[in-house]
Amino acid sequence: MIRVAKTIVFLLCLVPFFLLLWGIFVTNDLGANPVETITHRTGDWILRFLVLTLCITPLRQLTGWTWLTRFRRMLGLFAFFYTLPHLTIYVLSLKAFDFKEIAIDIAKRPYITVGFLGFVLMIPLAITSTKKWIVRLGGKRWRMLHRLIYLSAIAGVLHYLWLVKLDITSPARYGIAVGLLLLFRIWTAVRSRQPVTQLSGEVR
Amino acid sequence: MLIKKASDIPSSEITSEHVYRNRRQFMKAAATTLGVTAFSAFLPADALAGSKYDTDEKQTPLENVTSYNNYYEFGTGKDEPVVNARTFKTKPWTIAVSGMVKKPQVYNLEDLLKGIVLEDRIYRMRCVEAWSMVIPWHGFPLATLINKLEPLPSAKYIKFQTLYAPDRMPGQRYGSLNWPYVEGLRLDEANNELTLLAVGVYGKEGPAQNGAPLRLITPWKYGFKGVKAIAKIEFTDKMPLTAWAEAAPNEYGFYANVNPSVSHPRWSQATERRLTGSVLDQLRPIQTRMFNGYTQYVERMYSGLDLRKNY
Numbered sequence: 001m002i003r004v005a006k007t008i009v010f011l012l013c014l015v016p017f018f019l020l021l022w023g024i025f026v027t028n029d030l031g032a033n034p035v036e037t038i039t040h041r042t043g044d045w046i047l048r049f050l051v052l053t054l055c056i057t058p059l060r061q062l063t064g065w066t067w068l069t070r071f072r073r074m075l076g077l078f079a080f081f082y083t084l085p086h087l088t089i090y091v092l093s094l095k096a097f098d099f100k101e102i103a104i105d106i107a108k109r110p111y112i113t114v115g116f117l118g119f120v121l122m123i124p125l126a127i128t129s130t131k132k133w134i135v136r137l138g139g140k141r142w143r144m145l146h147r148l149i150y151l152s153a154i155a156g157v158l159h160y161l162w163l164v165k166l167d168i169t170s171p172a173r174y175g176i177a178v179g180l181l182l183l184f185r186i187w188t189a190v191r192s193r194q195p196v197t198q199l200s201g202e203v204r
Numbered sequence: 205m206l207i208k209k210a211s212d213i214p215s216s217e218i219t220s221e222h223v224y225r226n227r228r229q230f231m232k233a234a235a236t237t238l239g240v241t242a243f244s245a246f247l248p249a250d251a252l253a254g255s256k257y258d259t260d261e262k263q264t265p266l267e268n269v270t271s272y273n274n275y276y277e278f279g280t281g282k283d284e285p286v287v288n289a290r291t292f293k294t295k296p297w298t299i300a301v302s303g304m305v306k307k308p309q310v311y312n313l314e315d316l317l318k319g320i321v322l323e324d325r326i327y328r329m330r331c332v333e334a335w336s337m338v339i340p341w342h343g344f345p346l347a348t349l350i351n352k353l354e355p356l357p358s359a360k361y362i363k364f365q366t367l368y369a370p371d372r373m374p375g376q377r378y379g380s381l382n383w384p385y386v387e388g389l390r391l392d393e394a395n396n397e398l399t400l401l402a403v404g405v406y407g408k409e410g411p412a413q414n415g416a417p418l419r420l421i422t423p424w425k426y427g428f429k430g431v432k433a434i435a436k437i438e439f440t441d442k443m444p445l446t447a448w449a450e451a452a453p454n455e456y457g458f459y460a461n462v463n464p465s466v467s468h469p470r471w472s473q474a475t476e477r478r479l480t481g482s483v484l485d486q487l488r489p490i491q492t493r494m495f496n497g498y499t500q501y502v503e504r505m506y507s508g509l510d511l512r513k514n515y
Contacts, residue, residue, distance in 0.1 A: 030483065031282075031283065032268035032282075032337075036477075092488075093487050093489065094477070095475075096488050104472075105472065109471060109472075
């Protein structure tokens with residue numbers, strides 16, 4: 001059952017990618033600035049998948065639906081997957097493989113710096129996303145490492161925010177989503193500590 | 205009356221975009237067929253060659269020119285103006301001329317343009333966001349209008365304002381820029397041979413999302429200088445505070461000359477993506493040229509001016 005669900009979700013996650021390919025090669029209807037369309041659409045999907053991934057644990061805690069966790073890795077990996085066309089377009093079409101220019105961009109332009117940071121932080125998470133790595137690192141250390149996703153998401157939101165000229169509505173939406181999810185995690189973490197202090201109080 | 209209503213022209217008479225874009229070849233071919241090639245040597249060069257300022261680079265298709273617009277009065281998304289400006293009426297239209305000018309007064313646009321001959325100029329347009337288009341503008345040199353209006357010798361700048369009408373321009377109901385949109389030029393820039401007031405694109409008036417009924421074109425400057433739907437013109441001795449310079453003074457200046465060596469604080473201006481309607485043309489960026497390739501016409505106006513400071 002979960003297998004079927006996973007396959008369906010997997011295919012659904014690929015839909016935006018195939019819609020882009022369709023738009024490029026078949027209908028050629030990505031608007032006047034197709035490179036910008038591709039960059040923005042993949043960028044949006046990276047942030048959406050990051051937010052979806054971050055939703056899993058709070059949702060599980062609120063609903064008690066433990067099966068939700070089975071989808072977390074896939075959603076996180078799809079966030080990483082959509083960084084690949086996003087970066088390819090940047091390197092190929094915006095910078096023409098001029099790696100000196102790219103290095104200057106990363107060093108000098110905050111929105112590129114922070115976007116690149118967000119990407120780099122996702123690499124160890126993608127590598128260590130397998131069960132084998134959870135065992136190798138141990139659950140506690142693995143969970144610690146994977147909290148980096150919050151940094152990655154914040155970096156992604158800043159990347160978007162620092163790019164827009166004036167209208168910050170869209171990056172602000174992602175910012176609020178990530179912010180609320182982070183607050184929820186902090187809140188539950190703090191709350192889960194309280195019984196411990198109460199207990200130690202009783203002992204005393 | 206100079207401004208024709210669109211309905212005066214049956215659609216069957218409108219030159220198709222394809223023929224229009226290839227009109228020089230079309231005319232040359234026609235001339236050859238008629239065996240008047242030899243005769244054409246006696247014609248003024250411009251008769252067949254179009255404007256001497258024209259670029260022969262691949263033009264951006266009409267469909268792209270009219271559906272990808274930075275026009276915040278009709279929404280901050282580039283795909284919004286084509287939708288939100290659909291019902292925008294550009295007739296009747298008045299232009300208030302004020303300040304250091306012989307006769308400050310409110311004109312009907314039609315009266316103001318009486319006797320002015322419209323022409324077509326194929327210019328590059330470089331947006332500050334590092335994309336560019338090649339657009340055949342339909343309009344006339346701003347200098348023609350300035351001569352008609354007779355500014356006083358004390359006037360040093362010309363200031364333009366977009367119509368302020370939040371009921372008709374939905375973007376003005378929200379505070380993004382400080383409405384109405386203000387742009388301006390030094391008077392010598394305004395009188396430059398390249399500077400146009402455009403009434404339309406591709407040989408026709410309109411459409412509204414491209415700034416009809418009247419917009420500014422300064423091809424050596426970033427696109428945001430091209431103030432649209434002009435409702436006020438003022439001659440002044442003070443440098444106008446322009447809309448984007450007011451919104452983000454460290455990012456956008458009064459001059460806004462295209463300059464590949466002066467980066468926008470957040471991105472490089474060294475290259476650009478040319479929008480030609482084909483994704484393949486965009487696979488590689490092209491080098492941005494100083495003054496967008498119009499150096500020979502504009503350079504002398506800026507001798508002695510530090511273009512790094514006066515971005």
